[in-house]
Amino acid sequence: MSEYSVRIDEKWQRRWEESGLYRFDPESVDDKLYVLSMFSYPSGAKLHVGHWYNFGLTDSWARMKRMQGYEVFEPMGFDAFGLPAENYAIQTGIHPRESTWANIHTMRQQLRAMGAMFDWDYEVVTCDPDYYRWTQWLFLALYRAGLAYRAEAPVNWCPDCQTVLANEQVVDGICERCDHPVVHRNMTQWFFRITAYADRLLEGLDSLEWPERTKEMQRNWIGRSEGARIRFPVPERDAAIEVFTTRADTLFGANYLVLAPEHPLVDSMTSGDRRGAVRDYVERAGRKSEIERTSLDREKTGVFTGGYAEHPLTGERVPIWVADYVILSYGTGAVMAVPGHDERDHEFSRTHDLPIPRVIESPDGSPAPLPHTEDGVLVNSGTFDGMDSASAREAIAQSLADAGLGEPTVSYRLRDWLVSRQRYWGAPIPMIHCDTCGAVPVPEDDLPVLLPDEVDYAPRGKAPLASAPDFVRTVCPACNGPASRDVDTLDTFVDSSWYFLRYPDNENVTEPFDRDWIDRMLPVDQYVGGVEHAVMHLLYARFINMVLYDLGYVGFPEPFRSLTHQGMILGPDGRRMSKSRGNVVSPDDYITDHGSDVFRMYLAFGFNYIEGGAWEDDGIRATARFVDRVRRWVDALASGDMELGTGGDPDADAELAFVEHTAIKRVTEDAEGFRFNTCIARLMELTNALYRYESEVSPDRRNADGVHSATRTLLSLMAPFAPHFSEEMWERLGWEFSIFNHPWPEADEDKMVLDTVEIAVQVNGRLRGTVEVAAGASEEEIEAIARDNPRVATYLTDGVRRVIVVPGKLVNFVV
RNA sequence: GCCGAGGUGGCGGAAUUGGUCUACGCGUGCGACUCAAAAUCGUAUGGGGCAACCCCCCUUGUGGGUUCGAGUCCCACCCUCGGCACCA
Secondary structure, three states: OOOOOHHHHHHHHHHHHHHOOOOOOHHHHHHEEEEEEOOEOOOOOOOOHHHHHHHHHHHHHHHHHHHOOOEEEOOOEEOOOOHHHHHHHHHHOOOHHHHHHHHHHHHHHHHHHHOOOOOHHHOEEOOOHHHHHHHHHHHHHHHHOOOEEEEEEEEEEEOOOOEEEOHHHEEOOEEOOOOOEOEEEEEEEEEEOHHHHHHHHHHHHHHOEOOHHHHHHHHHHHOOEEEEEEEEEEHHHOEEEEEEEOOHHHHHHOOEEEEOOOOOOHHHHOOHHHHHHHHHHHHHHHHOOHHHHHOOOOOOOOEEEEEEEEOOOOOOEEEEEEOOOOOOOOOOOEEEEOOOOOHHHHHHHHHOOOOOOOOEEOOOOOOOOOOOOOOOEEOOOHHHOOOEHHHHHHHHHHHHHHOOOEEEEEEOOOOOEEOEEOOOOOOEOOEEEEOOOEEEEOOHHHOOOOOOOOOOOOOOOOOHHHHOHHHHEEEOOOOOOEEEEOOOEEOHHHHOOOHHHHHHHOOOOOOOOOHHHHHHHOOEOEEEOOHHHOOOHHHHHHHHHHHHHHOOOOOOOOOEOEEEOOOEEEOOOOOOOOHHHOOOOOHHHHHHHHOHHHHHHHHHHOOOOOOEEEOOHHHHHHHHHHHHHHHHHHHHHHHOOOOOEEOOOHHHHHHHHHHHHHHHHHHHHHHHOOOHHHHHHHHHHHHHHHHHHHHHOOHHHOEHHHHHHHHHHHHHHHOOOOHHHHHHHHHHOOOOOOHHHOOOOOOOHHHHOOOEEEEEEEEOOEEEEEEEEEOOOOHHHHHHHHHHOHHHHOOOOOOOOEEEEEOOOEEEEEO
């Protein structure tokens, strides 16, 4: 009979579609299992290996779950707004809407050819007005809750993309999208108040079944640190400079203050004679790019303002400096400099010849060299001398609080989420600007604010929508006066921060989703996607979900119960695949040659799923060989070429059953934990066992029931990884459609016990032989048999001091 | 610098709570089938020693330790990858 090929793929894809096999049944919602792969951007290129690795193997996981009786919900959609379509439009003149929908169309076809269980009835496309209407609704919900606000702030501007970026999209001062350096600009922009959720986003992590490293990344990103706010009065200006510190215990060593160049008090602290120098410095700092300002190895620059503050505890005069090693957006934008116990302040003081007092000694009383940044014992700190750092932090905070000059506080690295973008291909921000009423939300009934087609989307540093007068011109919903629409569009991460809520109720036209229904369908039971979204998408989505929870729209605070990251498949050269390197592996060629199941199965077999690795052509050939080996077996069985009797060779039968049931147990466990490579290894072992049985047992003694059972098990266990192939083999054996409607096999523990087991015999922990003993043998019996082993016996002539027996495993003689 | 993950054959990768290191596969050697090759099947395969073996020694990044027994636990160090980083 014919070999497995892409024609068989097509045959079964048709059957599945015609029979509606994978259609989600809402009636069975009580058994639902929501399995989600991160949806992708519809690029013009074909599906790449990464898509297959993510979607294909997540689908395999879901298929096993289906066979185990779950009503699997496995939707797919497209994160369709975004820059690539727009950049493509700028180059070619083809409208983003046109190219995007064309790409979606081809990508759907390719995803179908993958043979996954996606239920397209629940598809979601973020650039569809039926979807972004609710993205805009979400914006308004946050606005009403006081969680969306407009503010002027220094923001990250990418000169190449001609738009602002969220902090998360700037990596080491470089635009995450286009690799160009990012600069700072002062702009009025929309923000989501994610910082208000910092603590809850942190605490929520503990309850999640997520990879520890991902949780750790989010913790790092949120960057919580406990400390104190301390105010240094400036009597001459009738003001105070507030600093944030985690080291209140070093307060007596603070002998100057440093303001960030953009700090609002810089001007008023500056004395007349210093004005020119300060202004100069601030201006130069403002022109520096993000990378220049954050590079660690450059010399610490700064300038004295001429102003002085008062030390809150000693009353001493403390000079005020401006330096760009202090960042406006963290803490209070000002620090107390403690050159004796902080490396940065130390360096700054040395550069500018400032005194470096010691206020902390090592716990043993020895004066460790400065800067000494560890905790220790206080000295030169007035009444606090002799206290250890930890108690001093509390005591000093208390006396500051008594004086009204400070209080304990918590600072976060996390900043509010900047959501405006000066680009075209995104959801318009549903706000209207009125000269009399200010910023006014678009009434919900007027949603969606449609993205106009006729727009000059060439980037010119301002929002493309500003070039569409019919779009901009409108009336104020509050006063009916003339007004203009907000011309920015939303960060595409807003689109993807709630799509998983829309899937189960994607056709709802009256609300984004029905609360009761969504509470039954979510949280997502298993989410799978790349680790590159660890902060950004996964943090934003948690935030949005938590906000909706607080506002009563959903009944669960966390959207993704369990999360797995697939690794990355690298080119054959072990480097990241890229067109410029010419090391891109295109799935299509392999699928044409071998069929989609061989491709999927190689991805399962060749790598540790979590780690990924380099592509190897030999690996896919090996997988094709294995699949054909199974095919030959099935064909021999189906055609009657293989003679079978009614039994028995008890040993061979038991051995075959042993392999069969061990395979069931281990494939079930390993697939559950995304250890697909060992699953395939077990399938190969079972296949090897079948062939061995055939070659070792004479035809009249072969047990037909045992062979059929093992074959049936093999195909069932293989089905999640090779769905088309397994259906085909199942059919050839005359078994009922569909293999996926048959239950997942269950391991019989009784069959996983052999009559005899091999025991390792060690002498002083070194392996000196193995012996066969009956499975239930007692410790004494095992020891006796081990002693009888001639090779072992030669080591025992000097007498045995101790014997350790681990039943079923080993014997160790200590001599 | 801080935090996290990891270092196992020629290669991809396996190893329950400490219990026969290297499953499964690739590659390679030998053999079968064939006129021959491919495909397929069988068989061997961690490294070294020995004329040879059912023999001995060594081996999970390095060095110590705990234990009858360590890839696994402890200490110190080296290297790789990822995250954070002038964050006060």
